[in-house]
Amino acid sequence: MFTKYIFFFLSILALYSALMVLMSKKPIHSVLYLTLTFFAIAGHYVLLNAQFLAVVHVIVYAGAIMVLFLFTVMLLNLNKEEVSPKPLWIKTVVIIAGGTLMIVLIGIFRGYDIAIKTDPFLTQIGLVKNLGRVLYKDYLLPFELSSILFLTAMVGAVLLGKKEQI
Amino acid sequence: MNSITQSMQFIPIGYYLFFCTMLFCIGVTGVLIKRNALLILMSVELMINSINLLLAAFSTYLNDPAGQIFVFFIMVVAAAEVAIGLAIIVVIYRTTHSIDIDILNKLKW
Structure with missing residues (x-):
């Protein structure tokens, strides 16, 4: 299935760049990776045939919000690494907490399915x-x-x- | 029978649930792990976006336009929120010359 491959590609792109937002040392790289995430999500909207949302998402998020972030980073000259990052044990605890939240939520949603009322690729509501x-x-x-x-x-x-x- | 074989070809809604859950949890981790106020705001944006995508996916799969209208309004509120949040960050930077949130503990006790 072609659409499935596109879905997986966009998902992996979005998740990778979302992780890189957190792992980048410099804030400006985080901003650029976040823009990449937003474009991947816009691709998801196109895949859902929600064209209006895709266009609005690109205009509002990639066009307006990320430019605001870039201006703030560049005008205030904030593009330096964190002076005092959190200690390692706090980072470990936070990652464990986030992973546990993810496992719990995935455990809740596992096996969930709805009766699809319409063909998602032919629907006209978007x-x-x-x-x-x-x-x-x-x-x-x-x-x-x-x-x-x-x-x-x-x-x-x-x-x-x-x-x-x- | 025909509709079942057709519906097997769609991307199941569970995939969207898993993907959005992962994105949301990355956002939660970012809020907790970072000290830079700018990056915390960006992580909040990430969470908002995962919820938006899930809302749009359910709206499309259930053939109900109300969900997509809601996504539109969430985007409106998020844009206003970012404008105000960045203005607050600029003010914080002007007064403390840092956007480290651990410095801002005057209201803590």
């Missing part, structure tokens, strides 16, 4: 036309409220970023 219709008909109020949220976030970011103390 297209811009259908999602836009749903968004502007059923979810119009949350959509408008999110613009107020953005306005608030913008005002807050400008206020926090001002030089003089408030």
